[in-house]
Amino acid sequence: MAPTAARGADAEYAEFAANRSGHLYRSACLLTGGDTHLAEDLVQETLSRMYAVWRRPGRFFGGRAIENPAGYAQGVLYRQFVSHHRRRSAGERPIAHVPDRPGAEGDSTLRVTLLEALGALPPRDRAVLVLRYWEDVSVEETATILRCGSGAVRTRTSRALVRLRALLGDSLSDLVQP
Structure with a gap:
């Protein structure tokens, strides 16, 4: 990717992330049952994975172009959430109740x-x-x-x-x- 194209993609991604992060965070809070720290982690992981895909020429993933980045980001968030629970070795939670x-x-x-x-x-x-x-x-x-x-x-x-x-x-x- 040429340097000017990379800067354009980075600016485009920054705008996308700024516009979608609030919506992703609200969804993540619901998924985590109000665990805001885990919700923030899930959003950050989602946005980092989106950035990796965003930098690919033509935004291809799995051999096909991503036509709806917002929908793709939601899918990444939900899969990250389910994957997080599979990886956990214990059912412990950092807080007992919503502050x-x-x-x-x-x-x-x-x-x-x-x-x-x-x-x-x-x-x-x-x-x-x-x-x-x-x-x-x-x-x-x-x-x-x-x-x-x-x-x-x-x-x-x-x-x-x-x-x-x-x-x-x-x-x-x-x-x-x-």
């Missing part, structure tokens, strides 16, 4: 309850629910991102929702304000 922070009045208790319930789900279940209901991604796109079949996504979604309902029980209706 107190000032936030919007009203739905903070609901938000914490949902984050705790999501955190109790297995990583792949959490990834499917966040993709389907937070990111509003179709079943087929979710299957592509997680590299599984659409039937597996439907099954995992159904089972994850049952687990989530079991974890939340009737307490969720008490937290929702009319």
Whole structure:
């Protein structure tokens, strides 16, 4: 790559990273059950992997061009999250609860309850629910991102929702304000 082309690609990547990092971070926070440190690590790993792909001529990966870098970055984030849980040798967490922070009045208790319930789900279940209901991604796109079949996504979604309902029980209706 020529030096001027490399500088252009670097500037383009910096703009991409600045525009997508907030969205990636919010998704990562949901995936990690509110563990902001792990969320930051996942976003940084995602952006570093994106940078490596970005510098390739024509942005090719696996023999094909990346047509949607934002979607590709989301896929990298979800695969990094699932991979992180596979690599962990123990189920320890650096914090026992979400630290107190000032936030919007009203739905903070609901938000914490949902984050705790999501955190109790297995990583792949959490990834499917966040993709389907937070990111509003179709079943087929979710299957592509997680590299599984659409039937597996439907099954995992159904089972994850049952687990989530079991974890939340009737307490969720008490937290929702009319």
